[in-house]
Amino acid sequence: GENVEQHPSTLSVQEGDSAVIKCTYSDSASNYFPWYKQELGKRPQLIIDIRSNVGEKKDQRIAVTLNKTAKHFSLHITETQPEDSAVYFCAVGGATNKLIFGTGTLLAVQP
């Protein structure tokens, strides 16, 4: 089955800096790659997603890049703000009707 690895597990940046989180996957049939933000005790919130026919997608300060050949995709957050502090999960879907989640990255933005 699909195996999703996510790095780093924790990331601390200064306010205004950029943050990058990377995920790798194993199933070449996967074609849907969403990113979720989860605050403590809350539901995961979809922040951006990309499908395999696109290499990059951007939404204001957030972007996702996909390298299907290498089977990895990354979340890029620019001009980070304290309210960006949360746990971020990547997920992989499309090969089946299920989403397989990465292990999560705790992002701390220091004011």
Added chain:
Amino acid sequence: GAVVSQHPSWVICKSGTSVKIECRSLDFQATTMFWYRQFPKQSLMLMATSNEGSKATYEQGVEKDKFLINHASLTLSTLTVTSAHPEDSSFYICSATRSGMSTDTQYFGPGTRLTVL
């Protein structure tokens, strides 16, 4: 649109009792609902996939007789944790996909915090 609710938001029960958690799609019909479990500081682990009117499909390692799932309508799925034990204490989250829409997009409920004493 695409709101999913869960009830209760938190529950405390004694070891050996059963607990039922409801997941509802409030403003759409849900073809498929998913149940996840999330332990502290860990990721979401898929427990089972349920389709309206059919038996749930459980992930490897999830006991179907312990975690009973019923998806009786296009807007409601229930998860019953039977004979709960302290190790079942966790954050249970459901999600739903919208009928007629991409099955990739899942709308998540707010979660239910279960504590078994």
